[in-house]
Amino acid sequence: MAPSSSQTLARVPLRSRAWWPWFRRGATTVFFALVAWLLVSQARTIAWSEVLSSLEDYPLTAAWGAVALAVCSFTLYSCFDLLGRHYTRHALRASTVMLVTFTSYAFNLNLGSLVGGVAFRFRLYSRLGLRPGAITRIMSISMLANWMGYVLLAGLVFSLHPPMLPPDWPVTAGHLRLAGVMLLAAAAGYLAICSFTRRRHYELRGHTIELPSPRLAVLQLLMGAGNWLTMSGILYILLQHRIEFSAVASVLLLAAVAGVITHIPGGLGVLEAVFVALLSHLMPQAELLAALVAYRVIYYLAPLGVATAAYLAMEARSRQLRQQRR
Secondary structure (H helix, E strand, O other), rough: OOOOHHHHHHHHHHHHHHHHHHEEEEEHHHHHHHHHHHHHHHHHHHOOHHHHHHHHHOOHHHHHHHHHHHHHHHHHHHOOHHHHHHHHHOOOOHHHHHHHHHHHHHHHHHOOOOHHHHHHHHHHHHHOOOOOOHHHHHHHHHHHHHHHHHHHHHHHHHHHOOOOOOOOOOOHHHHHHHHHHHHHHOOOOOOOOHHHHOEEEEEEOOOEEEOOHHHHHHHHHHHHHHHHHHHHHHHHHOOOOOOOOOHHHHHHHHHHHHHHHHHOOOHOOOHHHOOOOHOOOOOOHHHHHHHHHHHHHHHHHHHHHHHHHHHHHHHHHHHHHHHHOO
16 A cells, blocks of 8 residues: 555654765764864974063053953853742842852853753752752753853854954855854844743753743843953953954854864863964064953963862862751
């Protein structure tokens, strides 16, 4: 018996999806190879002695301004999980939540999202008595705040003031403007879903997911965009205002995506390669790399040292509480 039309249609999606995993792996491999080639090619053309000399002559006023903005950025990001606290209505104190968020964010930047954003949050929140379902929802709200804020800021920057790219690049300002409009549409779509969808609860792998309220969604977008904006300000100060702020923000946003795709902990080397490739026609490579090294120390390594001490203190406190309960 010949298959019916409904049976034929039922088979089509299964066949059409079979190529997707292979395409995704291939695209990821090609992208990773291109980034690796970019890292090697750029590293071979850099005069590292000039980079060290630029670091020795670096003005302390710029460094201290960047430190102040870094403190603001980490403080703002530490409030992301407070949105999850409101969303899940758990009873942990705001100061405790902020400390957990700060610690996980510092490890996230240096060791990757699976270690910092997921593993540390699960361990610390579990020690504090939260259940896996609540922890998952807290992380979801926090990650959405980060990346929807990214989408909003990238949409604004790319559509209104795209960076000046090297003349021999295939990507033009028109391409970036189109991408910016699409990102703004995605941010508007997220707000529309949270505001107007009647169905508020969804089931995903045994967990009930509730859509954020319109007010919470707006806070996610504003806080996330504010943090990316502050990070851009750190680099703008370290570059001593010699490159337009919009260009610095654009390249930072592009480098962040490259770092996520390549899965390199902390985006080590990727950030530098993207900045050198896109901005070296506006500033000498040695001075550009000196500013990026300072950024690594101020925004990555110094907070990691503080977060490590905080994590050890929280672990010691947790052991004491367990011993007292016995």
